[in-house]
Amino acid sequence: MKKRIIAAFILVVFIVTGLFLSSNYKGAVAASSKQVFTYINGAEPRYLDPALNTAADAANIIINVFEGLTRVNVKGETVPGMAEKWTVSKDGLTYTFYIRKNAKWSDGIPVTAYDFEYAWKRALDPKTASEYAYQLYYIKNAQKFNEGKAKASDVGVKALNATTLQVTLEAPTPYFLELTNFPTYFPVRKDIVEKYGDKWATDPKTYIGNGPFIMTKWVHNSYIEFKKNPKYWDAKSITLEKIVYKLSEDDKANLLAYEAGQVDGAESVPTDEIPRLIKEKKLKIWPLLGTYYYDVNCKVKPFNDKRVRQALSLAIDRTYIVENIGKLGQKPATGFVPYGIKGISKDFRDESGHFLPVKADLAKAKKLLAEAGYPNGKGFPEIEIIYNTSEGHKKIAEAIQNMWQQLGIKVKLSNMDWKVLLERRHKKDYMVARDGWLGDYVDPMTFLDLFTSYSDNNNTNWSNPKYDELVIKAKKTSDRKQRMQYMMQAEKILMQDYAIIPIYFYVKGHVLRDYVKNYYISPLGFNYFMYAKIEK
Template structure:
């Protein structure tokens, strides 16, 4: 999904001892004979509610327990999911989806079109507090309902009967079908949510899904256990009988586990080990459509002054940072990463470079002096907050030293992932680490993040012209004009220095060769539900 990234980069590795996992594994071979896949997924998730989650690690659990109208197959294609087919009107505004008659929830009850209507309107309801509500603004009157200017009955999603869902859009959206396999578009059960409230997605007994797996155990801060959902409509195609997802951000332990052969894969390894693992041919590195960046609280002095924000950004040596991380990342010269098509070539190339790849200290010092802080004099201490991870620490320490060259004192504060999310959402920070991976392959998946109405815009920055350009782009059917609107929007975002892009992500992963038929998306999702273990 448009996703918050927990780790500095993403890696696929696994576990040292059964005690570390919280499960007593004898060895990976025993697990493989039973088609049990063990994976270190990341930190303890803040939310596993499809309507509330914004984090990638949690999304990788959600996509195994739930399924949308469409799904992504093992080749990365969008294919029918809960909907066996659909039709689209000639004007591209009305979609009619036909739900499979054998679509069932994990407790055996039928999945209906009403479940989708409820879930989408629930995410749009401002009382729900979904940071991803804006992802549903493509639906007619979705934004108006969210803003209290329309009723739920006005929203363009309606179950015509139990198996037919009709969706009307505000404007033709070429990637709408792809959006329907995004977690915010997943169905949830009204009876479950209303009975158990916010706790429904925290207990395996009430975490009822409609996907290939069902949750059977959640040992908080240790692991989540998923078992094959035999009520899933396509259960016959799922080979794995169990997935055990370890909740860990201990990179050293993750690597030790994989090396010991006691797990099948994991995310997060020590950056200093990457060169050795590359030499030994044990890791793979692939582009990821994502950006690592720092948020700046634009309403908190001294960041209310654009010159200060610009000075901080220009003082960063992005080439030095990617060399420090050693995973073939690229310095971020804009916000939209490489790998997204523009008018005739890559959007990043067409939009241009807004930031230098090395520091421009002379200009940074000049700007800081103009803002009233010559050589940093009078500048308050800046606190950078980040979630606990060795890679984040290295980046923060490097930037701390770079900003010290401006005469600025910098305090570093690390915290649990959930705490960081809460502080960013409450805008209780000065500078905060962030990361974003696209939900679909289009510049819009990055740029609408910073609209004034986006629940994921935690910068306290807004710009009416920016909002207008994004709205124009969303309604424009001419590809060239649409891209031009987004190029103009990114220019506003970057020239106002509302954020500090640092580098473009890569996907670094370790995975045992006996794991077959999986798909790792450049959008960040790990589709291991199709995998099988072959020895």
């Protein structure tokens, strides 16, 4: 989600959303069948276009409406989706996918290999301005096309006919099949996109998908409704008749709605309520592959001085934050890649090393700040921390504000709408900004290529040629041990340059009725509720 998802982003206990359900909304979700699932999903999505989205909350919607060459089943396994089978060449460079003959769009038109070729090249087209274009760089000449150094016809994805898609990679990629169930790799319809332009993904009438559900209504900033897609190739395995995702930015109202019986689940709850919900066994906690962190604008004074960035990072007591604000068993972030990914012989996090203290080191932080020309914070400009509206984000920002004030620095806090935060971060219009990233697949690369100079999801204004070189080397080698070593070296550069301020590693906490069965919560931050069934 992520990633980042995301963003990739993730709406967890720290990222809260919602308005209390109105009487109109209660009427909207009244069930004529017991197979109706209602869930408070998060904020109003910025994009529902698979090529443009970078947020986990929106991805939770997209994965219900679209399906890639592969899909994720209820066990979390990558299994055939639109492609009923595939072959891989001996050198690992060429994949040939065979589209199932009963694959159809929700309006009944067959899904073809041409739809995938169009969608992938559209995401790569610089005119599309997809922040996730780099996720397709594993494909031959994809990066060159995105950077204007090659033509679309040079990209290594080609529909040989309506049911056969051939993909040629730059180098063997062990997780490529996993990538094909990620939203950026989903197909979209050329005729729909070209006819309706940017508005195609904003109206249920034109939001034509190929997945298990169809969007039927979108009341902006309130809720989105979906019904089961009878033309989905595996419709017989889908039990739910309807899904309603409430769009909400108030964690207290979310919990009130849940405890009043108005919804089946909610993505986030107030941090103050966590102990009670755990005691009452109402809170479900899931492991996530993600990192909560602060971006620092590395080109803006005084943050262009590494000593300043290091001082700010060292002044944070990460243990205090996870124990007193998180309360869900989150781990303090001692690097950027989270726990849960195998390295050479043990967990990558332990193998790569621990670059940050879990407790504050104020003495060293003050010393670094003085060396940078700001003894006891004298002459240091007021810092503005920006974050999206959330009680959890606010509490973390207030804690860090107090920690940085111990350095003699003045700190201003600014909360804003989710879309505004995304826009300001992307435009690098900030000093310090809240951020978060969830893996897109289970590999350190999904975290490390985020900070390459060519990544549109790199919000920091930081770049390092040696870092780029190591990431590229890791992507091109098929030797597992060597690629892990390259990635460890890259993370070391990122962390020793203090380009970002990691704070903690995510877990997911949400409320969900026990009568909701047969779903999968991915460590990548996606909720696979399409397989669910209601058993009251």
